[in-house]
Amino acid sequence: MTGLWFLFLTVLFVLNLGMAAADLQRNRGWQHATATFYGDMNGDETLQGACGYENVINQGYGLQTTALSEVLFNKGRTCGACFQIMCSNSKWCKKGAGAIQVTATNFCPPSHDQQAPWCNAPRKHFDLSMPMFLNIAEYKAGIVPVVYRRIKCQKSGGIKFVFKGNQGWLLVLVYNVGGSGQVVNVKIRGAQTGWIQMERNWGVNWQVVGETVQRLKGQSLSFQVTTRDGKRVWSDNVAPKDWQLGKTYEGRNFQ
Template structure:
C-alpha cells in the first residue's frame, strides 16, 4: 500500500470497496476491459522494484525498469502470471484520475492480509495492481492513494531475445526465464544438452525452472512455451563452457 495515506483515504477505500463489490456482483465489463483497483509502492526512483516474488532480480538490468506491477492473489495465480503484460487506466474517478494509459509487466506479488478482511485490497477475490509510484502517477494523482481502474491483458513488447540466467550447481540447474515477448507468462520449459534428448524442466517458483540432470560441459538448447500455446525453440543458447551466474540470450516470440 502507498505511503502517506491520511484518515480520509481510509474512508475513500471503504467507499471504493463497496463500489468494487457491486461491479463484481453484476459482472460488469466493457470492450474487453475488466475492473480492479490500483495503489503504489516505493518512491519515484522505483524503490522496491529491485526484487520480486516472480524470481526476477534487478528489474532495471533485466529490462523491466519501472514499468512493473505486483498482482493480488486473484491475478497472481500462484506465480503462473509472472511475466504477463497489462494495459491499465484510471476509471470513473474525476477527482483523481488522469487521462493516461500505462503498460506494465507483472513482476511481483501483493500478499493478502487476512487480519484486515475489509481493508486489504490484495485479499481474494479482489483484483488489484500495486504499481511502482511512477506508473501510478501516470494515471492518477499521488494524493489519491488508491483508485478504481480498468485493465486488460496485452502482448508484451520486449527488446532482444528471451534471457536465460543460470544458477545452481553441477547436480541441480535453476534457470530464470525472463524478457519474454508475446503472452509473456511462461507455462512450460524444456532443456536439451548436446548429448541428451529434450528434458522436461519443472517450475521451482515464479519463472525459475529447474532440472537435476547433469548438463555441465554440454551446449544447451531451450523450448519455451507461453500461456497462449506458442513455443519458441532456441538452439545452442549456452555454449559447452557455460557458467553458473551467467545469462544467455535465445530467440524471441514474434509479435
C-alpha cells in the same frame, strides 16, 4: 407531443450510446479492478520480488511494473504477463491520462487488516510502482478504480536465460519474454540428449536437479519456451558446452 417525443429519442440515444460504450469495453477485453502503489519514485521495494527477477531495471523492465493480488498472481504463474491499465470513474484520475503498460513482477500479499484488504482473494488488484500510479492518478487518492486488459509484451532482443544453482541443481531465470510474456512450460536439451522437462521452482525460475544436471554438463544447451497462448519458441545451442553458473545466455524471442 413533439417535445416529449424529442426528449424520449434523446434519452434513448444516450442509453444506447452508454450501452455501446459498455459493449465496446467488454468486447475489447477490459475488466474492472483497483490499484494502489508501493515503493518510491526511484523504485525502492519494487526492483525484485516474488516473481524472482533480480533487478527489473537492469533486466529491461524499468519501473513499468506491478505486483498482483492473490487471484491475479495465481501462485506466480502470471509473472511476466503484460497489462494495460486505465484509471476509471474517480475524481482522483488524472485528467487526460491514457493507459499505462506494465509487466507483472511481484506479489501483493493478502492482508489481515480489514482496513486495507485490497489484495485479498477474490479481489483483482494492481499494486503499481509509484511512478506508474502517478501517471494515471493523484498521489492523495491512495486507491483508485481501474480497468485493465492483457496485452502483448513488446521486448527488445531475445529471451534471456540466467544460469544459477550449484553442482547438482541448475536453476534458470527466464526473462525478457515477448508475446504473451507468461511462460507456462520450459524444456531443456543437451547436444546429446532429448528434450527434458524443467519444473517451475518459483515465479520465472525453472529447474532441473540431480542426475539430470550431470548429464547436461559438457554439452551445448537448447531451450523450448511455451507461453500461455500455446505458442512455442526454440532457442538452439544458446549456451556453449562450457556453460557456467552465473552467466546469462540469449535465445530467440516471440514475434
